[in-house]
Amino acid sequence: MHTFISPCAASLHGVLYSDDEIVYEFPLLASCCFAHLCLTNINAQTKKIAGWANDVLQSPALKNAHAGIALYDPSTGKFLYQYQSDKFFVPASNTKIITLFTALQHLGDSLPAMRYAENDTAIFIKGMGDPSFLYPDFTYQPVFDHLTKTTKRIYLLPAVNDNERYGPGWGWGDYADYYQPERNEFPLYGNVAWINYDKRGYSVAPSFYHHPDYFQLQPDASAGSPVAGRDERRNFFYLRYRPGDTAKLEGEVPYITGQLKDIAARLQDTLGKPVWTGVSFPANASIRTMYSLPADTLLQPMMHRSDNFFAEQILMMVAAKHWDTISTHKTINMMLNTSLKDLPDTPQWVDGSGLSRFDLFTPRDFVSVLEKMYKTYSREKLFPLFATGGKGTLRAYFREHPGTVFAKTGTLNGVVALSGYLLTEKGKTLIFSILVNNHHTTSTNVRRETEKFLMNVRATY
Incomplete structure (x- = not known):
């Protein structure tokens, strides 16, 4: 069913169509009010999200850092908020999200x-x-x-x-x-x-x-x-x-x-x-x-405790399975030329764990990969692979609302990252990526600010 409103100034009615017939006619004034109300609500939500994001970006923990934020609604295919989401950042262990995607696609069950x-x-x-x-x-x-x-x-x-x-x-x-x-x-x-x-x-x-x-x-x-x-x-x-x-x-x-x-x-x-x-x-x-x-037996601890060794060996196992040569470089090139060839921004990807500062991804790259997994695998399979509030690398965060954030952390000196899925009060599932580089405080201070932002979105959207 689709709504069409005539652009003609003389038109007095908006018309609600099904695929082959008029179902209902209503006054144009009412339709405009309805559309205006919806737009007003959307704008209000967008302004709130932008305000919360600005609070994070201007906080003492992030004010002098470089940051990128992407918040995406997979049900509409639209971003709710973006800040420098097309800029490249060192992602630290958020790289393991890409490794996870590779493993799910190529390792099979065992x-x-x-x-x-x-x-x-x-x-x-x-x-x-x-x-x-x-x-x-x-x-x-x-x-x-x-x-x-x-x-x-x-x-x-x-x-x-x-x-x-x-x-x-x-x-x-x-x-x-x-x-x-x-x-x-x-x-x-x-x-x-x-x-x-x-x-x-x-x-x-x-x-x-x-x-x-x-x-x-x-x-x-x-x-x-x-x-x-x-x-x-x-x-x-x-x-x-x-x-x-x-x-x-x-x-x-x-x-x-x-x-x-x-x-x-x-x-x-x-x-x-x-x-x-x-x-x-x-x-x-x-x-x-x-x-x-079973592959999931390895993938879950790799994600929950951010196990660098497991992540590195996963890319090697994928290579060993496909070719006679074990090569992380070959696995990465295969993925970039196939499943990841449509990423918004072509990354620089060199290892499985994110230990390297040569890795460079954008926030919207992570959103894209997270959406691919969300559309391919059931929530029952996918979400348990990520840490949630009070567990794994998120054991000190989101404790008051466990089971609402399923995400991967990333930490290096001066680097804090968090990307994953957010379940809101209104039943929405959102995808987010927050990458922070060159901060000059503790990672805990940065994480507390991102936690506030995501919990505000959760409670309102």
Whole structure:
């Protein structure tokens, strides 16, 4: 049904049409009043949103920062508010939204763990980048179970891996920080040494690194809280603590992944049996793929706790699944030339996690990708993948209204980002992206301002 109002000055009536007949005629004056009332309401809402946005932009937390805001209604296909939404910003971990979209489109239901072939005496295996292998959070380990049970000789083969261990633009000084493990084709234990300490003592996993050649206890009566670390150039770890301290430490210290022989040595220690290295699959071998976890099992923690390692390995798994070469660059180019070729602004995208400051996206780019997912996947599948009020990286925000914001945070020094879905009091689902660069305050101060803005929109729109 459509409304047409005659532009003719002599016309005295507006007419409401169905597809093939006049349903009702009404005085033009009434229709104009109705249209004027609707326009007035829309303008009032728009002015309110603009006013709230201005309050955020002029707040002490953002006044001297660079910011972009996009607020979009997918039911009408129109933006409710935009401020510098076509400008490029460093998005930090909002990049994981793009990684999530890539995974949903290309990984399928389960994670590709390894390619393998077997004959009467041996099993030949090649990594596909699966980060869940022996990761402590995941008890289901089909690859480990298979390799443990086999009585055949195990040969680890090299994958064609074009990736360097760190992504473009990553901070080299973060080599020992939990959030920046190295990337490789056959991760074990999340590519970190798990060094835990409490009043009962300490533990190191993998046990491979609990050896004097790799690990040292450093009791120090003047030490503060216990801390675990690693030498910059070698896999030598330490635990510094104050004797008698009852504080608790759950340390994750990235190790240097090294070459194929180093991966084989870690795998051999874990399996408790020899692991040889090989060159290639035997001629005429039947090569199969073994899968591990359901994909959502990895995607949810990747988004909820902003897991950089999972995000990086996801783009590598996509490449391993499609080609013989593991290459984040190839995965990114594939997406930019297919599913993301119609983005409003062509981004600069270099990694899966957003650790790199080379990544550049606009707010309306994120709105576009979020809308693609919203139209493709059910709310029951999509929304649980994002953190919500009081949970994950939003555990300190939107607590009074849980289940109304489903979003991804992003944080680097001077960078705060938040993009996702907002459910309003009137039953609307809106899509938003707020990117802030070069702020000179705490990320908490910036997040509180964006929280006020979104809660005002929620209560009114």
